[in-house]
Amino acid sequence: MDTKSQIVAQKIKGSKHLVVFTGAGISTESGIPDYRSQGGIWDKFKPVYFDEFMSSEESRIRYWEQRLDMEKSLSASKPNAGHKSLAKLHELGILKTLITQNIDGLHEASGIPKEKIIELHGNTRRVRCMSCKKLISWEKAQAMIDAGDKAPVCSCSGYFKPDTISFGQAMPVEETQRAATLSSKSDVFIVVGSTLLVQPAALMPEYAKNAGAFLVIINLSETPYDKVCDVLIREKAGDVLKKIMGQVIHIS
Known part of the structure; x- marks a missing residue:
């Protein structure tokens, strides 16, 4: 060594x-936690594919619930x-x-x-609109969720999503x-x-x-x-x- x-x-x-x-x-x-090992993120959650996110509000809500769970470790990390x-x-x-x-x-x-x-x-500390491409901070997205919007939507009616690459996304x-x-x-x-x-x-x-x-x-x-x-x-x-x-x- x-x-x-x-x-x-x-x-x-x-x-x-x-x-x-x-x-x-x-x-x-x-x-x-990493993604693929035992006890990792995909051992705990079923991943939401990009086409599911874009086509189903239920899938978007599930995606954001997973992201909120991830925040427990992300917010404490240094x-x-x-x-x-x-x-x-x-x-x-x-x-x-x-x-x-x-x-x-x-x-x-x-x-x-x-x-x-x-x-x-990508980077999960920022959030992007899938339609107009507007970027907002994770904190702003979380405030929208805390206010009752379980799957945040942009002012242009596009879907906000953490600015990361999901399964099935280019x-x-x-x-x-x-x-x-x-x-x-x-x-x-x-x-x-x-x-x-x-x-x-x-x-x-x-x-x-x-x-x-x-x-x-x-x-x-x-x-x-x-x-x-x-x-x-x-x-x-x-x-x-x-x-x-x-x-x-x-x-x-």
Whole structure:
């Protein structure tokens, strides 16, 4: 482990185009349940597909009930050692881009500017009208729900929905293309806390590896890239990133 973290630290220190890709595994340490494991969100709820949301008020109400339940963990969550370590890479001027599958907004809360973050699956801290595309804050949407609107509706009569990608909903074209382009330009690509099973997000390390990047996987469970990556570390994200960052700082 020591040798692996030292190798990664040296690669980070010498990189010109460092890209970090994060998944749910970095945020579970902040108390946010992941989606697919036992006890995760989809173990507790049946997901509402996008076409159900758009066609049925009953489905919209069920969707918002699930979102309110999620808020219990989201509202209490704070950036952990993993988020803070990546924010330190930004402060040092080393981090080029952070691509995330996470919707919790914790990377921005840790101090990484939003223009450096690509949110492939959106951000649940904001809410968008599905018709006119107007954005409101989560707090405003919750106030509407508290006032009795179980499935908030925009002034244009469109349906408000958290600005995240639901099952059956198209991926954001601009963000996906930008992530693919920057992954292909990376010289060091680090995956943190993702099983790399969800497409097209999971293609990003492949773009990086095919372009010659040094590929690092930090994840507790297996990924499809374990045998082709340059360094594999099966440890908790926060502990590993904190250790690597300490070594980055001490490399002259």
